[in-house]
Amino acid sequence: MLGDMSAQGHPQYSPQMNSESELVLYEAAVAVATVQAEQDVDGEGVGAAALTDEGEILTGVWIDAMVDSACLCAETGPISEAHRRGRKLAASICVRWTRSSGATVLAACGVCQERLAIFGSELLIGVADSAERGFRFESLAALRPSPWWESIGDDLSPA
Ligand SMILES: [Zn+2]
Numbered sequence: 001m002l003g004d005m006s007a008q009g010h011p012q013y014s015p016q017m018n019s020e021s022e023l024v025l026y027e028a029a030v031a032v033a034t035v036q037a038e039q040d041v042d043g044e045g046v047g048a049a050a051l052t053d054e055g056e057i058l059t060g061v062w063i064d065a066m067v068d069s070a071c072l073c074a075e076t077g078p079i080s081e082a083h084r085r086g087r088k089l090a091a092s093i094c095v096r097w098t099r100s101s102g103a104t105v106l107a108a109c110g111v112c113q114e115r116l117a118i119f120g121s122e123l124l125i126g127v128a129d130s131a132e133r134g135f136r137f138e139s140l141a142a143l144r145p146s147p148w149w150e151s152i153g154d155d156l157s158p159a
Helices: 002-006 017-041 076-084 110-117 148-152
Strands: 044-052 055-062 091-096 100-107 122-127 137-138
Touching: 002 122, 017 044, 017 055, 017 100, 017 122, 017 137, 044 076, 055 076, 076 091, 076 110, 091 110, 100 110, 100 122
Parallel strands: 091 122
Antiparallel strands: 044 055, 044 091, 091 100, 122 137
């Protein structure tokens, strides 16, 4: 539950998310993924939406490349934009959309979790859920209960 997570502390990273703002962020990612799917020969699109600490929604798309390791996750667009603007991200969600399956929430991959960690361990990440809505948000701390940076006593969060 989001209320439980915000009660765990780190008020400077509290995203003030509720069910409605979660849905708004999800729908922003779906909209981007749908547009991508319309332009894709296979009818597949991946989009991400992230919420800044000022309540702005930043979006991004999956970047394909000839070499798999050169592809960029959809989260990298909002992450880069947040850094450019000097903002923190409070929440992020990524959606894959196909003609046959519709929207599916994809949890941030391990590399993107590393990229998102700089914004604080209370950042919320959308994950797939078997409930009717199909997704929920979990804190990065919940997804990574034993992060490597705790071993060196660094929370990696910006001051
Ligand atoms: Zn990723």
